Amino acid sequence: MARTIGSNGARTAEAIRQAGVKLIYKHGYEAMSLRQLAAEVGLQSGSLYKYFENKQNLLFDIVRDHMEDLLGKAEADLEGITDPLARLKTFSAFHLRYHMTRMAHVFIANMEIRSLEDEHRAVVVALRRRYEGLLEEILRQGAQEGVFQVSEPKVATYAIISMLTGICMWYRPGGRLSQDELVDIYTGLVVDGATGPGPATAARAKPLEAAAAQPRDSGARAKPRVARPKTARA
Amino acid sequence: MARTIGSNGARTAEAIRQAGVKLIYKHGYEAMSLRQLAAEVGLQSGSLYKYFENKQNLLFDIVRDHMEDLLGKAEADLEGITDPLARLKTFSAFHLRYHMTRMAHVFIANMEIRSLEDEHRAVVVALRRRYEGLLEEILRQGAQEGVFQVSEPKVATYAIISMLTGICMWYRPGGRLSQDELVDIYTGLVVDGATGPGPATAARAKPLEAAAAQPRDSGARAKPRVARPKTARA
Missing domain, CATH: 1.10.10.60 (Homeodomain-like)
Incomplete structure (x- = not known):
């Protein structure tokens, strides 16, 4: 510090x-x-x-500042928006824009968690949980209101955040697609994933695919819906 | 070597x-x-x-082996499957199962690209492109057959791979959800994202959301469909 x-x-x-x-x-x-x-x-x-x-405190300072900034700006962007679909789009757009411009910080915050001392790691993990909690709450609210079909909001939160964060692994300014277009494409994937099966899937339902057209809000399922790969992996 | x-x-x-x-x-x-x-x-x-x-050759050996193994096993799993929806599910399930059990390798292959000498990095990047190409081709094929609504298969490929790879950041064996259940949940998100807007989105279309219900296969769009965050970010 x-x-x-x-x-x-x-x-x-x-x-x-x-x-x-x-x-x-x-x-x-x-x-x-x-x-x-x-x-x-x-x-x-x-x-x-x-x-x-010392070096450890510098790392902690960098990572904590990054997480506090991310959390604070996300909360500010979401303020006053109540509709879950609008909140999901806002969160997604915010996360993408933030990550497109802060590749090095994001890399460090994700990869050097291993190098934080326990006390520091606990602070950073708690901030990260609060940030993830914003999205999880949006997904829960949307599922309750019947807008989203998300059976496991926590897992969907991890999945969506990984997807959005991944943009900083390849995005470079000045590419073929603008930031706006990329926000558009990624947010489309997030919204479609959260709102459930599209008409194309339902229309094509065959034995293998039939299960995929089921609503995804049933809590427990007896069998996996997806064919296992031919090779067993432990 | x-x-x-x-x-x-x-x-x-x-x-x-x-x-x-x-x-x-x-x-x-x-x-x-x-x-x-x-x-x-x-x-x-x-x-x-x-x-x-030397140390560099050891790193190259580790990362190249990982990428060759990943690519070879994915190709083997996809062999003989022609339906794009079935191929997408197979790819997704394969990628998840592979990554759930090889966290350290995946971490290194993604994070230490920076440490590879140019010649080695080129080999690894080429292998990675071939692997990404498998998914991109599945998305293109599905879009051509009208099963998927994916306007930018390359971007969707990056997005989906980031989402699936992210599982190794948090998955631990013996948790509440089994590997099968997690494969099921993640694959559902991938399929729903690829097949386009679900009925819930379309039914609720309001001015802000209307654009999100549009088919996603129109090549160029004049305006972003997503509201920009209130704070401008460069």
């Missing part, structure tokens, strides 16, 4: 944080040395401690 | 590979030392070179 420092100090702390993001993204947390970090911001290694007690 | 070695040597090479997966997963590729690796398999550091020329 940053110590009490003036405005110049705050700028330096921010520069260290940004350099940390860059170096951890490139080399991994454990491989990043404080010497590299100091060189990146033009400081002596020994001066870093004025801004961050 | 492993040098020509006997069957004992092959076992040792495999033990080194497994130790490499474990250590890279835990510490990151750059942070893993050859000394750690040798200690993990009970060798002297100097003996490692008999099995792998």
Whole structure:
């Protein structure tokens, strides 16, 4: 955590944080040395401690700030929207836009959870749960109102967040599709997944596919609806 | 790449590979030392070179093997299946089962692409493209046959693979839901996303939602269908 420092100090702390993001993204947390970090911001290694007690606290600072920012902005975007379908679209669009522009932060927040000390990891996991809870609640509300067919809101939450977050693995500005078009395509997939089987599936129902056209809100199912791959895997 | 070695040597090479997966997963590729690796398999550091020329080649070996195995098994599972809906379900179920049991490999294959030298990275990226191509072709075929409503098969491919791969970030054996149930839930989301808007969306179409009920196979769209978040983000 940053110590009490003036405005110049705050700028330096921010520069260290940004350099940390860059170096951890490139080399991994454990491989990043404080010497590299100091060189990146033009400081002596020994001066870093004025801004961050140690490397672990810098990582915690980066990841916690990212999660708090993500959570706060999502809550602000959803404020005042009550319809579950509109809330789902807003959440999806927010998550996509946020992740398209913060690839390195997202990479670190997901991949270096392993490098956080237990106490720090608990804080970050709790923030992540609150963020996931926003989407889970939207899915539950929509299912209750009969708009969504989601039998397992928690699993669907993980699935949707993975799908949306994945955009930062390949999106680069200036590509063939604009941010708006990508938000459109991904949100379409999310909405269609949440609202249940489309007419095409229902119309084509054959023995294998018949089960897929069933409503997805029945809590327990005796058999899997999907053919198992031919090779058994434990 | 492993040098020509006997069957004992092959076992040792495999033990080194497994130790490499474990250590890279835990510490990151750059942070893993050859000394750690040798200690993990009970060798002297100097003996490692008999099995792998260097650390880079070990990483390449691990990631390439993973991608070749993934691709080969997916092709085997899809063989003989021609219906696009059945192919989509088979691909989805295969990908999920494979990823539920190989978290460390998947983590490394996705996260340490950054650490591969250019020549090695090109090989891995080509294998990944071939794997993604399987799903993209299924989506294109289904769209042509009118079963799926997918305007951008490449984007939908990335979205679906991210969603399915994400299962290895949280799945642990012995949880409340079985592998079959999870395959069922995720595959339902994939199929519903690919087949287009469900009846619930269409029935509730209001000004904001109306656009979402449009078929998704129109190539170009002038306007995004989704409301932008209130805060502009670059």
